[in-house]
Amino acid sequence: MSRLLIVALVALFALPAYGADEKKADEQKTFYAIGQVMARQLAVFDMSKDEIDQVLKGVKDGVESKTPNFDVEPYKAKIQNLALSRRNAQGEKLAAKTKEFVEKAAKEKDAVKTPSGLLYKSLKEGTGASPTATDKVKVNYRGTLVDGKEFDSSYTSGRPVEFGLNQVIKCWTEGLQKMKVGGKAQLICPPDLAYGERGSGLIPANATLVFEVELLDIVK
Structure with missing residues (x-):
């Protein structure tokens, strides 16, 4: 996931509610659309609400340059394996239907x-x-x-x-x-x-x- 998309997603949460200003409303819709694109990329993980909250926290902390309370590097290698295992689990659930x-x-x-x-x-x-x-x-x-x-x-x-x-x-x-x-x-x-x-x-x-x-x- 690119840093540009991450920055855009965090900016989305910082934006005020839609106002009357047409340009501002269009910008907000653009950021919302970026969030939708990112959601499609993350769909393979089939996340629970708690897992989504952790992802959003990681995004926000990363963009704000906050230091994690654990070493993130070893977990980067686990992302692809997690994606594959979640995708295959979805396949098993689909088989019954x-x-x-x-x-x-x-x-x-x-x-x-x-x-x-x-x-x-x-x-x-x-x-x-x-x-x-x-x-x-x-x-x-x-x-x-x-x-x-x-x-x-x-x-x-x-x-x-x-x-x-x-x-x-x-x-x-x-x-x-x-x-x-x-x-x-x-x-x-x-x-x-x-x-x-x-x-x-x-x-x-x-x-x-x-x-x-x-x-x-x-x-x-």
């Missing part, structure tokens, strides 16, 4: 399960062309775990993304070829079509992923 979620989704109207295991459901039919596996596409998307927790979204970042369909997870390579430009679909991706046993970022190992994808264009 996944079967029920997938079975229910498969029974929904217009849901189609392909031989690979992908569950595809059109939410809005497009009218343009369909991409091939080697095309580059432009999309908006939102990705969640089966408990509804969002792990990635182009809507949150505020801009669509472009990528080659042969450069992404198998679920996307297969699912987007079923779409037409202008369409929107839900893709439910089993682990072997997503990130499998390794997981990725906020995504636990062996996680089933749920995407809502808008196919905006095929990039020539």
Whole structure:
């Protein structure tokens, strides 16, 4: 986590309540947005309220250059291991919900399960062309775990993304070829079509992923 983000978060707590001044209100919203970005980075730790309080105390003390009452250095090496263990623990909790979620989704109207295991459901039919596996596409998307927790979204970042369909997870390579430009679909991706046993970022190992994808264009 960069020092700039830490300073910004601490500044957020020091700001007064929103006032009538438009510029000040906009600055406060900017700092709040920084806090939201940081929260997404910390989501992998799945923290309790007491743990969040400790993080905020550490941030505040660090920015104010207060000397900790213990040696912090040995604990820096533990951060990645803690992140991995918390992420995997989330995966184990999700496993119990996944079967029920997938079975229910498969029974929904217009849901189609392909031989690979992908569950595809059109939410809005497009009218343009369909991409091939080697095309580059432009999309908006939102990705969640089966408990509804969002792990990635182009809507949150505020801009669509472009990528080659042969450069992404198998679920996307297969699912987007079923779409037409202008369409929107839900893709439910089993682990072997997503990130499998390794997981990725906020995504636990062996996680089933749920995407809502808008196919905006095929990039020539």
